[in-house]
Amino acid sequence: MTPHVPTPDSAFVRIQKLFRTTAFKLSIAYLVVFAACAGVALGTIAWSARRVLDDQIVSTIDAEINGLAEQYNGGGLRRLISAVERRAAEPGASLYLVTTANGDHVVGNVGDLPASVLATPGQAETVYGRSRETQGRETHRAIVRIFTLPGGFRLLVGRDVEERDRLRGVIASTFGTSLAVVVLLGVIGGWVVAGRVLKRVDAMTETAGTIMAGDLGRRLPVAGNGDELDRLAQNLNLMLERIGELMRGLREVSDNIAHDLKTPLTRLRNRADEALRGERSPDALRAALDGVIEDSDGLIRVFNALLMIARLEAGNAREMMAPFDLGPSVRAIGELYEALAEERGQRLDVSAPDGLLVDGNRELAGQALANLLDNAIKYGAEARGGSPGGIVMAASRIGAEIVVTVADRGPGIPEAERGRVLDRFVRLEDARSAPGFGLGLSLVAAVVRLHQGRLTLEDNAPGLRVAIALPAAGDANRQSPDAPSEGGA
Numbered sequence: 001m002t003p004h005v006p007t008p009d010s011a012f013v014r015i016q017k018l019f020r021t022t023a024f025k026l027s028i029a030y031l032v033v034f035a036a037c038a039g040v041a042l043g044t045i046a047w048s049a050r051r052v053l054d055d056q057i058v059s060t061i062d063a064e065i066n067g068l069a070e071q072y073n074g075g076g077l078r079r080l081i082s083a084v085e086r087r088a089a090e091p092g093a094s095l096y097l098v099t100t101a102n103g104d105h106v107v108g109n110v111g112d113l114p115a116s117v118l119a120t121p122g123q124a125e126t127v128y129g130r131s132r133e134t135q136g137r138e139t140h141r142a143i144v145r146i147f148t149l150p151g152g153f154r155l156l157v158g159r160d161v162e163e164r165d166r167l168r169g170v171i172a173s174t175f176g177t178s179l180a181v182v183v184l185l186g187v188i189g190g191w192v193v194a195g196r197v198l199k200r201v202d203a204m205t206e207t208a209g210t211i212m213a214g215d216l217g218r219r220l221p222v223a224g225n226g227d228e229l230d231r232l233a234q235n236l237n238l239m240l241e242r243i244g245e246l247m248r249g250l251r252e253v254s255d256n257i258a259h260d261l262k263t264p265l266t267r268l269r270n271r272a273d274e275a276l277r278g279e280r281s282p283d284a285l286r287a288a289l290d291g292v293i294e295d296s297d298g299l300i301r302v303f304n305a306l307l308m309i310a311r312l313e314a315g316n317a318r319e320m321m322a323p324f325d326l327g328p329s330v331r332a333i334g335e336l337y338e339a340l341a342e343e344r345g346q347r348l349d350v351s352a353p354d355g356l357l358v359d360g361n362r363e364l365a366g367q368a369l370a371n372l373l374d375n376a377i378k379y380g381a382e383a384r385g386g387s388p389g390g391i392v393m394a395a396s397r398i399g400a401e402i403v404v405t406v407a408d409r410g411p412g413i414p415e416a417e418r419g420r421v422l423d424r425f426v427r428l429e430d431a432r433s434a435p436g437f438g439l440g441l442s443l444v445a446a447v448v449r450l451h452q453g454r455l456t457l458e459d460n461a462p463g464l465r466v467a468i469a470l471p472a473a474g475d476a477n478r479q480s481p482d483a484p485s486e487g488g489a
Helices: 008-020 022-088 115-119 162-212 228-260 262-276 282-314 326-343 362-379 440-450
Strands: 094-099 105-108 122-129 139-148 154-160 322-325 347-351 357-360 390-398 401-407 454-459 464-471
Touching (some): 115 154, 139 162, 162 228, 322 326, 357 464, 362 440
Antiparallel strands (some): 454 464
């Protein structure tokens, strides 16, 4: 097999994908913000440095002026000119100049100077030329202060700002270099981060494509660093696990439907076929039709139960929820099944006070309790030891929950099977001799999930104890509607 060699077009497409990633765009956005902040910071530093240097220059000029003022006060103009001549001969950045009223040079180390500067007393920043420069007449910049002396003479004292301008140039150069480095590092960092994110996203996309192609066992890769992509992958994997469980449940339900409904359908057909064959009396035909109708009613009940379970699991009945008192419903169901329990040799005890308010659907809750009581009577009749057992149905408030329990003294359910019996069409071996299709507990579990409650199957030593815990009306601490019911103690 010839290995795939990336073409320029594919590389270009990959670069385009990289530039379009959210990670790269965020990196560029952060880079712009950081560069702007760095520019503001460096600009502030440059402005502050220039201000400090200007203040130092002005302070130096003030000190020079004070010294010259002492010379002038002590010896007049002649002594001032002598002092200026002596100071102008010293090396340094200080500037001195004395001119006549007409602007003629008397003494100093300043050569070229705009005439307007000498004509305006006070402080100014100007260009000038040094008196000793003989070639090029190179100009410099300085901060100067002009004074008018008696007789129209002008005195200039200043300071060259070449060092300040050099520092400003260094700062500007540093700013440009730093900004270029920041931009380069930002682009490289965005490239690396976006590349890593894109690689992980591509891996997740590839896995998602494989799952959509039918391989439901694949899961999204998790890097293990706990970032947002890991959390997304973990949640999607949990969702895929749930979907896988639903798919397996759907297959099991389909198999169970095909298996458990085959017998009543076959019996229904055989009865109809037997009624059509041979000569039979009207009474025999009527009896055959009654049997067909009875089998049909049983099938209709099965499909109605399946439809109700599907609707409950989809949450379609949640809009019919309202606060109601569960106590009277428990007592009414107990009275309804009391005669049936006596026929089966059972003793039924019901205990349910008033005031057990729950937020739910009265009819669905009653159907779930009726299913539990029917199972207790059906499977709890043959108590251990051969003597009739007792059935206890009780309701009470425990903390923030309304708990209803149905306990019998029958054979019970092994702990390993308590989670499985909540599935549809699941019937244990000991229960296959009794009529039914294994949908009762499935319906109960669906009703409990709809009410955001908990269903628990426990050992009654001997027998089975089923507990339904529903949030009391007005209680805010509810579980998620998808919280699973408990199958064990």
